[in-house]
Each structure stands twice: as structure tokens, then as C-alpha cells.
Amino acid sequence: MKSRAERIEGLLLVAILLIVAGFAGAASFTHVKDWTMANSPAGTGEWFGWANAVISELIPMAALLTIRQRRRAGGSVGYPLFLLVCAAGLSLSAQLAVAKPGPSGWLLSAVPALAFLGLSKLVLAQAPAAAPAEQEEPAPISVSVPEEIPAPNPPRLGLVPVPASAFPARPREAAL
Template sequence: MKPHPTNTRADRIDALVLVVILLIVAGFAGAASFTHVKDWTLDNSPPGTGAWFGWANAVISELIPAAALLTIRRRRRSGGPIGYPMFLLVAAVALSLSAQLAVAKPGLSGWLLSAVPALAFIGLSKLVLTTAPTPTPAADPASARPVEQPNAPAPAPVVAEPVALAPVEPARPTPVAPVAPAAFVRRNGVPLMGEVTR
């Protein structure tokens, strides 16, 4: 996709750096959250539950908010409703935060350090949702008007030259050839006018 011509090189570099930062933060926050959800699931599963179940819950809990975030962005661009994807995003972040707090060392510092991935994802989501594309400069109708000079003389009004019209001749009647009424006959053989033949 070609950048907008009004974007400067510095704007493009800033946007690229922001994307790289967002990807790094999202990757590490997702990895930490993934581990916490997997461990929490395995610690609270019935005995004999395979490790795949913890991995499945972790994958689900990480992919749903990412999909919800992308859906919200797409629907905002198209003007669609965002209620349901926003609900999924909030629910997935709440699940991730619960898992992170559940596996944390008891105490304020343990909870805070364990909650960093969920808090980072919330901040990242807010940043992604509120980042708008650079507005394109619209043509201002006021700037399109010519600037009036205070001492400039007013332009002279334009007067149309009179046009001579050619005389119109009266219309002549078109000659019509007389046709006998008997010439007009219906399909069933009955004449339209005149005497009815039997």
C-alpha cells in the first residue's frame, strides 16, 4: 500500500517503530499470559487430564482477544457494531488476568508482577483502538475563494450583446389525401365507417 503523499518520511518511520513495539509487547504479553493460563488449567484439572487441555485453553484464551481486536478495528472502519467483539475482548482479558492472579505468589508485589501481561494487553488494545490514520487535508471551501483586495475596483458587470432573430414563417398545413371510409375494415371484415355490409 502506497503511503499518503502528505505523510513525511518521519511519519512513516514513527509508524513502523510503533508497529514493531506493538508486536514485541503483544508477543511477550501473550507468551506470559499463555503460560499462566496453561499452568492454571493444569493445576485445576481433574487427575489424569492430559497436558493438551492446558495448551488448548491457553491457545483459545490468547487467540480470542487478538481476533476480537482485529474485528473491532475492521468494524470501526466500516461503521459496524462492535458490542459483541468488545465483550469477547473484555471477557478474554478478564480470564487472562484471573489466571495470572491465581498462579501469582500471594501478596501485592506477586499479584502486580503477575498481572503485568494482562495490563500490557489492555494498554496495547487501547492504543490500537484509538490510533487513527493520519487525516488527509481536505479542501477548505473558504480557502478556495479568491481573496478580495480592499482597494481593488469592482469588476464591471457583463452585458450581453443583443442578438437579431430571424423572422419566423407561419407553418403551412400538410396536404392530406382524402380516403374513403370504406377503406378502413376491421379484421373480422366489418367496415369501421359507412354502411354495414351483410
């Protein structure tokens, strides 16, 4: 069970993710749409640019959620991870393509996608298992000890007691 503080922290992280997703989505959608329209045949409708933007920006989120679900279930994450890498590559390509040429332009243009991907991984990644120090201690074992412990029998050395009747009687010598 999570404590109240842990639940509140989790909700705050999700709220931050949603805010970053909204702003990153607006920037990324615009970049992907502009790149699509700049490279589409003349007369292509604006809807096509927005369709590419929606597709390329929502696939990473769906892939991250699928990866999380499959990890919990112990399944393979290969295909969703492949989709995540491809969609992120497409989004970053669009952002770099519309950026002002040069390192600062490329960096500023890529920040929305990189921030969203990094934050998504941070928030949606499976929490690590509790450290051994944080795990519950096992219940102590109760052992009852008798107040008087009987002495052990002396060890036998392989000698067998022989009754006195087994020996012949000797006559007593007269006293001198």
C-alpha cells in the first residue's frame, strides 16, 4: 500500500507530465505539421499535416504505456520499443528540419520532444523494488526452553555391564 504522500507525489508527477505533454505536443505538432506541409505535393490539405503530427506524437505515448503494461505482465517489449524509437526519430527529424540551422536552433527545436520523452520515461517507468532495508522484517520466531534441561546420558565406550553373578565366587583367605 502506498502512503498518502506517495499517492500525492504520483498525482503531481502525472499532472506535470500532462502539462509538459500539452506544451511539447503543441510545439512538436506544429513542427511536424509544418515539415509535412513543406514536403507534400502542392494542393495537399492542412488536415494531412495535422494527421501526421497527431500520429507521430501519440505513438510514443502509446508505446510507453504498452511497454509499462508488458513489463508488469512479464511480456516482451521489443515491438513497442521499436515503435517508440521510430516515432521519436520521426518527431525529432521534423523538429530539426524546421529549426534554424545550427546547434542552438536544433537544440531549441528538439527540446519539446526530448523533454516529453524523458519525462514520460521518468513518470511511467516501473518503480524499482524496495531496497532490502525497507522491506518488512520477518516475524520473530518464538522458542520455548524448558526450565530444567536433563543431563545427557554419559557416552558408552563399548563396554557391556556384566552382572556379579557371572564371576565365580572366590574363597576368602583367612586372616593372618
